[in-house]
Amino acid sequence: MRFFRSPLIARLLFSAGQWKGDDNSAVYLTFDDGPTPEVTPWVLNFLKEEKIKATFFLIGKNVQQNPEIVTQLLADGHRIGNHTMNHECGTKSSLNAYIDSVNQADQFMETELFRPPYGKITMNQFRTLLSKGKKIVFWSWISYDFDKNISPQEIIQKAKKIRGGDILVFHDSLKGFTNMSKSLKTIVDEIRSKNMEFKTL
Numbered sequence: 001m002r003f004f005r006s007p008l009i010a011r012l013l014f015s016a017g018q019w020k021g022d023d024n025s026a027v028y029l030t031f032d033d034g035p036t037p038e039v040t041p042w043v044l045n046f047l048k049e050e051k052i053k054a055t056f057f058l059i060g061k062n063v064q065q066n067p068e069i070v071t072q073l074l075a076d077g078h079r080i081g082n083h084t085m086n087h088e089c090g091t092k093s094s095l096n097a098y099i100d101s102v103n104q105a106d107q108f109m110e111t112e113l114f115r116p117p118y119g120k121i122t123m124n125q126f127r128t129l130l131s132k133g134k135k136i137v138f139w140s141w142i143s144y145d146f147d148k149n150i151s152p153q154e155i156i157q158k159a160k161k162i163r164g165g166d167i168l169v170f171h172d173s174l175k176g177f178t179n180m181s182k183s184l185k186t187i188v189d190e191i192r193s194k195n196m197e198f199k200t201l
């Protein structure tokens with residue numbers, strides 16, 4: 001069973017995190033796990049054609065290897081967030097190791113935004129990052145584009161329920177590329193047909 005909507009229990013537990021955008025007539029596109037040389041340029045080109053600004057949660061290691069893509073991303077007016085150094089899972093990491101990973105990634109990007117990989121984070125890690133001034137962003141709708149058992153058509157179908165204020169997650173990773181690139185245009189058109197615009201976080 002896949003939950004395209006973030007579960008209520010998680011939203012209650014981590015209520016100091018951001019689960020929705022401020023503007024109910026806008027939708028917030030986010031892309032996780034880049035920058036990826038084979039994928040992110042495709043996304044940047046798509047967003048430019050569609051005149052959309054989005055938010056990218058970047059893995060520190062990937063920024064270290066592809067700094068020029070991040071330069072382009074910022075030049076295009078998109079926003080970036082920290083997504084740890086090596087995509088660590090919070091619930092499988094010690095507090096110190098996790099915070100170290102976020103700090104390491106911060107050396108390769110300047111941002112107050114942070115999104116925990118897999119949406120998994122312990123209460124201790126969460127509170128520590130908040131106290132360091134991080135704004136912790138989750139999502140309200142996830143595409144599961146990375147999942148090989150799901151088709152672009154299924155994602156497009158589920159996306160019909162997207163509403164104003166939703167924070168959407170796609171992936172500019174190799175795993176997510178096929179589903180993301182084959183569903184994004186239709187989903188964007190559908191959202192626009194409902195008179196909603198796109199904003200960054």
Ligand SMILES: [Zn+2]
Binds near residue numbers: 032033083087116117
């Ligand atoms: Zn991720």
